[in-house]
Amino acid sequence: MRLWSLHPSLLDRAALIAGWRETLLAQKVLAGGTKGYTNHPQLVRFRAHPEPLAAVGAYLVGLREEATVRGYRFDPTRILEPGDPAAMHDREPIPVTEGQLVYELSHLHRKCEGRSREWLERLPADGDVPPAHPLLHVVPGEVEGWEVR
Template identity: 45%
Template sequence: MRLWSVHPMYFDRQALTACWREGLLAQAVIAEPGRGYSRHPQLRRFQETDDPRAAIGDYLSAVVDEADARGYRFNRDKIRTTGYQRKLLVNSGQLGYEWGHLLAKLERRSPVAWQRWRDLRVPDPHPSFTVITGPIAEWEKIVTDDVAHGSRRITGQQEA
């Protein structure tokens, strides 16, 4: 499961579709604790809010907004609730790590998208997040074969 901290405008079709599906799975797990994946580390940011259902709903709403802008037909009615109206926090290191991870995926499967974004050093966060200074999140599973920004391998919990 990958609930990206980067803005969905950077996603290729595959990432946007996967984020939608995985976000819907996260919504189901949050709505029914104890269900499969309920301990998935990426859910923590939503589960630790005072209204996890609305927080994940707002996250999904931004994904649907991007899909709508591209002419895709994601069913907004699948979002159970929204209205968290606060931003979640994401560390700059986490956002940087995810950006490198996404760029590596784009380079392999969507060269046009990769070409468009490859020189961007700091992406906008997903609309649900505000960026604060800090390292890669402790819950992140580091992928050692992705090269962040084309310059180095990320091999541990370090600031990106």
């Protein structure tokens, strides 16, 4: 499961679609709808939020908005608590470190080298601090402690 901290516009087709599916699974876990993945480290930041389902819903909305721009059809009825990621960011932002964003951008570079080399041209340079998902608030720091490397 990879719940990207990167802005959805940076994700190639495979990462965007996989991110949608995996975040729907994360939403199911947070709603108590499955016994699997309950201790997955990617869920730490959503569990720490005062409204985990609203936070993951806003995250899904951000992915869906990007998918819509690209002409994909992500079903909005699958989002249990949809919300505006920017409004949620203003109300209860989820922090993400610059180091985490740099790490994820490097990870995405490696993925795209193997599956969509043309997408690499769209990405910031490896090592740059890229923009974050609109739900997240960027703070100084190294790679997050929950990241599995």
